[in-house]
Amino acid sequence: DPPLISLAKMARQLLGCEHVLPSHLVGCIRTVKTTTWFDEHLTEDNQEYMRKTTAEEYRRQTAEKLNPLKDEPWQRHEWTEGSRRVGLVAVKLGMVPVWSKTGERHVVTMLQVQDCHVIKHLSKEEFDGHTAALVVGGKNVSPFNRSESQMEMFRNAGVPPKQKVTTFKVSDNALIKPGTPLYAAHYRPGQYVDVTAKSIGKGFQGVMKRWGFKGQPATHGQTKTHRRPGASGPGGDPAKVFKGKKMPGRMGNVYVTAHGLKIWRVNTKYNVLYVNGSIPGHKNCLLKVKRHTRAHKHTQTRK
Amino acid sequence: MSSCQTDRTVPPSCGRWATLRLGQIAFQRHFDRHGFRSTCACVCGRSDMAACGKGLDKFMFSLRLLRNLQLQNERFLSTSVCRLAVGGSSEQPPKFTPPSKPVIVDKTQTVASTRSHLSPEFIPPRQRTNPFKFYIERKDMIRRRKVLNIPEFYAGSILAVTMADPNASGKMNRFVGICIQRGGHGLGATFVLRNIIDNQGVEICYELYSPRIQQIEVLKLEKRLDDNLMYLRDALPEYCTVDPDMKPEPISPTGEVPVNKLKVRMRPKPWSKRWERPKFNIQGIRFDRSLTPEQMEHAQKWAQPWREYDMLKEYDTSKLEEQILSEVQREMSK
Numbered sequence: 028d029p030p031l032i033s034l035a036k037m038a039r040q041l042l043g044c045e046h047v048l049p050s051h052l053v054g055c056i057r058t059v060k061t062t063t064w065f066d067e068h069l070t071e072d073n074q075e076y077m078r079k080t081t082a083e084e085y086r087r088q089t090a091e092k093l094n095p096l097k098d099e100p101w102q103r104h105e106w107t108e109g110s111r112r113v114g115l116v117a118v119k120l121g122m123v124p125v126w127s128k129t130g131e132r133h134v135v136t137m138l139q140v141q142d143c144h145v146i147k148h149l150s151k152e153e154f155d156g157h158t159a160a161l162v163v164g165g166k167n168v169s170p171f172n173r174s175e176s177q178m179e180m181f182r183n184a185g186v187p188p189k190q191k192v193t194t195f196k197v198s199d200n201a202l203i204k205p206g207t208p209l210y211a212a213h214y215r216p217g218q219y220v221d222v223t224a225k226s227i228g229k230g231f232q233g234v235m236k237r238w239g240f241k242g243q244p245a246t247h248g249q250t251k252t253h254r255r256p257g258a259s260g261p262g263g264d265p266a267k268v269f270k271g272k273k274m275p276g277r278m279g280n281v282y283v284t285a286h287g288l289k290i291w292r293v294n295t296k297y298n299v300l301y302v303n304g305s306i307p308g309h310k311n312c313l314l315k316v317k318r319h320t321r322a323h324k325h326t327q328t329r330k
Numbered sequence: 331m332s333s334c335q336t337d338r339t340v341p342p343s344c345g346r347w348a349t350l351r352l353g354q355i356a357f358q359r360h361f362d363r364h365g366f367r368s369t370c371a372c373v374c375g376r377s378d379m380a381a382c383g384k385g386l387d388k389f390m391f392s393l394r395l396l397r398n399l400q401l402q403n404e405r406f407l408s409t410s411v412c413r414l415a416v417g418g419s420s421e422q423p424p425k426f427t428p429p430s431k432p433v434i435v436d437k438t439q440t441v442a443s444t445r446s447h448l449s450p451e452f453i454p455p456r457q458r459t460n461p462f463k464f465y466i467e468r469k470d471m472i473r474r475r476k477v478l479n480i481p482e483f484y485a486g487s488i489l490a491v492t493m494a495d496p497n498a499s500g501k502m503n504r505f506v507g508i509c510i511q512r513g514g515h516g517l518g519a520t521f522v523l524r525n526i527i528d529n530q531g532v533e534i535c536y537e538l539y540s541p542r543i544q545q546i547e548v549l550k551l552e553k554r555l556d557d558n559l560m561y562l563r564d565a566l567p568e569y570c571t572v573d574p575d576m577k578p579e580p581i582s583p584t585g586e587v588p589v590n591k592l593k594v595r596m597r598p599k600p601w602s603k604r605w606e607r608p609k610f611n612i613q614g615i616r617f618d619r620s621l622t623p624e625q626m627e628h629a630q631k632w633a634q635p636w637r638e639y640d641m642l643k644e645y646d647t648s649k650l651e652e653q654i655l656s657e658v659q660r661e662m663s664k
Contacts, residue, residue: 120463123470124518130494130542137463299466310459 065171085167085187092144092185092206100207104200111158111198114317115209116143116165116191117300119224119308125291125301135291136306138222138314140298142167143209144186148202149194158196161203164189165313191313211298214290219319221286224308228280238273283307287319445584447482448655450512451519451538456645467516468654472661474539480546485509486554486590488572489523491536492545502544505534506574510559524562526571531563549578553589555613564601565594565615596620608633 066074092098117138125135147162154160162180168190170178181188184205203209214220234240234256242254256275260268285306292301300316308314452471454464483489490506507523510533514520519538524531536543562570569592593616596605605612606621606629617626637643 118460120466121459123467123516124537124539126541130496130540132537132540137466139462294466297462297466310457 065169081169088185088187089142089208092208098204098206101202101204107200109198110200111196111320112201112213112318113145113161113163113197113203113209114193114195114220114315115140115211115213116163116189116193117141117211117314117316118166119306119310119312119314120299121310122305123301133291133303134305135301135303138300138302138306138316140209140211140213140300141165142187142189144184144189145203145205145207145209146180146184146186146189146192147205154194154196159199159202160194161197162192162194163209164193165191191315193315195315195317210295211293211300212295214293214300214316214318216290216292218290219287219321220290220302220316221284221319222288222302222306222314222316223282223284224306224312224314226279226281226283226307227309229278231276232278233275234273237275237278240273287321445482445587446655446659448651448658449480449482449519449538451515452654452658453515453647453651455515464516468658469661470517471539472658474541475662478543478546480538481548481551482587483509483521483546483548483551484553484587485512485557485559486552487548488550488576489521490545490547490549490576490578491523491534491543492547493536493540494542494544504574505532506549506572506576507532507534508559508562508570508572510562512557524570525574526567527574529567531567531570533563547578548581549576551579551581551587553587555589555591555593556611558610559614560603561596561601561605561610561612561615562594564603564605565596569594604629 066077069077117140120137120139122134122136125133127133142165144164145161146164149160149162151157151159164181164186166189167187170181170188173181173188177192178188180192186206229236233254235242235254240256243249243252243257245253256273259272259274285304288306289303290300291303293299294301302316306314452468454461486509488506488508490504492502492504494501495503505523505525507525509521510524511522512519513522514537517539520535521538522533522535524533526532538546592614594614595616596619599620603610605615606617606626608630609632621629
């Protein structure tokens, strides 16, 4: 049992427990949050010690996983038509132009695959009864703000805790042992991918921005009506507004997938994928990248 | 001819003399330093050889000072051609043709600029992007710069750009113009060239790192009073006309870039933008020619004097620039 995790647990119990109110606030009806961060009440040298030990621990864990002799991988199978491979979790860096050999200019997004590890294998029965699944995690993050159940999962895989954890449906001949690192070389230039990410949150937005309504004219006698939705339905016959009516509300911060994006270039030294076009999400956000299966109509590929 | 030629390597000073072979002064100098034989080795044409001989003949008879030298170098005069020349003193000396002015093109040394200049597209904008992305982009930019020489230029310099074009005859097209704007960051950096051709103003926006660009030549390197010369669209056409066959002017590798403090005269209003407003901060227009003092004062209504004190809008790039400049210079020299 690594000593680090128990230290964190101890720290949380002694110092920043959310459920115990300090004495002068007992009896208050309003919810008082007393959460602190893990090193608020630690001394300087203890804080440093915690940071150093976490970093060392991560390095040790990643190094262990890289050695195939100590950690034998599962058996590799042949590719068949219709088999699905695992995807990756990447970080969106930014956009750059790219020129093809014939001189055409395309814009690409750079995705960096940072510390991607397979965390868990869910067999057919555990997952949904039809296909097996692999749980993959992205960027490394501190263990102090993760719950015990999550930490258990990471501990079983022998992998540092990750910021984003996603499941990929995978065919039986593409199963990978938990703990194997995944790199950008997983994909080759010329392949097509689907990228899923949480779109940028725009907050509470009106109907014109959220749904693209036309609004009303600026002049010609319009009284206080320029960006309103207008009518909300048919009239007396249904005598109701249908469910799902497009109305103002919170926009963004939902998972959106961009389908059929071509990979122009792969940098295997720094694990960077150059993916065609734009991608939902802000810079430095975590994305789920998987192979495109050409079943969806909203694709960039023309085939 | 063959008897005069020697097998030993000719020192570079001999090469210089070869262009000045008809000059009498040169004769004297090289007669002192080298034997006649070694100088003959660089001469190519037979007629030149004969001319040498004739010149030498004239020289010996005209100046007494060389008599001693002649005695010393007599063994070098043992070539048959020279003897023949000495023998033919009875014919008329040829009319003296002054030597052609030498144009010394030193192709062995490239003019390396001692002025350290960092192109503005290397400086990253102030964003919440990972600096690692700029590092990767810079690597690609340096790779391209190693293949194509992108010279130092500013808004106001005159450039000639040759671009590969599949539809043009000869597959290349060349455009000469004055650079009015440099924009973009990283690989997407652009510059706009403007010229007036057949009474028609033409502006072309080129991408610095596009592989279609074959050559960028700076015909005249200079700066203007502003960074953005978009107002030249509303200026009189004489300020944008650049001769397409202009010859490149010599650029000094050291010292400051010359600033052209030209104040441009504008066409009558309306202009494409209200250039008199303080947000554009244009120094290079002669406003007194187009606007009254009242109009200038009215334009000051749009002034935002608090902006210069706004600390959140400050972006100090000096340290970043130094770092990036040293990195770029290191990579380029590899």
